[in-house]
Amino acid sequence: MDGAGTAATLRATWLWRTGLEPRQVTNFTxxxxxxxxxxxxPWVGPTPAVLxxxxxxxxRGVRVSALGGSPEWASRPSLAAEWARRLAGYAFCAVHLDVEPWTSRSWPGHEVTYLARLAKLTAFLRARTGLPxxxxxxxxxxxRHGPAFRQVAAEADAVTVLAYRDRASAILNAAEEARAILTMLGRHYRLGVETRASREGAHVTFFQEGRRAMERELNAVTSTIxxxxxxDGIAIHDLDGWRQLPN
Structure with missing residues (x-):
């Protein structure tokens, strides 16, 4: 696959490790x-390596979103505001939030509360940064929490639905409810897949199957929807894991 394509065929990826040489990153993308x-x-703002x-x-014509998040941001939006303040003046096209309050110890029994906070945080950062x-x-x-999912999605410009499965049919089945809500809201979305080893089992990642199998299944997803x-296409978690997949 080369760099040309429609929104649905172009891929997106997370880049958590910022120590890679820029040429390695751009060649791969x-x-x-x-x-x-x-x-x-990082919390301290864009470093020389990030810049x-x-x-x-x-x-190279690749869009770059500022990726950040921490579970405590849902309860302490001031932390998110401090992080976002350091983005000013740089050529990011959007903000990409990975807050994950469901990893908090206090999540069980307080799911709806946390998701309501996440919705408010999303709206807050949109207003604070002026970025999608x-x-x-x-x-x-x-x-499990359809109305709360809708509440968060309504405050976002787009959603990456983490549908971590290793077969096209399973990816689409996992994302079915999310896609229905997002379509109803008119929100753009991507489907996220995993390439790293997972404690949840082999069925949630392409770590074992490798790159050719992943391409086959993702092409089947794109052909279907x-x-x-x-x-808006597929998002692959993450660039490091993707690079290390066997062929």
Whole structure:
């Protein structure tokens, strides 16, 4: 796959490790048709390494979103505001939130409260940064907490639905409820898949199957729903894991 393509065929990826050489990153994104990188921004703000990667990707025509998040941001939006303040003046096209309050110890029994806070945080950061804001949401949130999923999605410009499965049919089945809600809201979305080893089992990641199997299954997903107006393609977690997949 080369760098040309429609929104639905272009890939996105998370880049958490910012120590890679910019040339390594740009070569990989060009070869694999990556149209957007969610680039992790440390708490202290963009470092020289981050800025070098941002510049190299932008020069290649790849969109770069500022990636950040912590479970405590849902309860303490002032922390998110402090992080976002350090983005000012840099050429990020959007903010990409990976807050994950469901990993908090106090999540059980307080799910709806946490998701309501996440919705408020999303709206808050959109207003604070003036940038489009996309958020990661696991597909199971839509199944177990549909109204709360809708509340969060309504405050975002787009959603990455984490549908971590290793077969096209399973990816689409996992994301079915989320896709229905997002379509009803008119929200653009991507489907996220995993390439790293997972404690949840082999069925949630392409770690064991490798790159060719992943391409086959993701192409099947895109062939099935690629014509949907709000589908913006596949997001692959993450660039490091993707690079290390066997062929």
């Amino acid at each position: 060009t070869v694999h048709g990556v149209g957007e990188v969610f680039l992790a921004i 070098d990667t941002l510049e190299a990707l932008t020069r 804001t996309e958020i990661d949401l696991p597909s199971w949130i839509a199944v 690629g014509e949907e107006a709000t589908f």
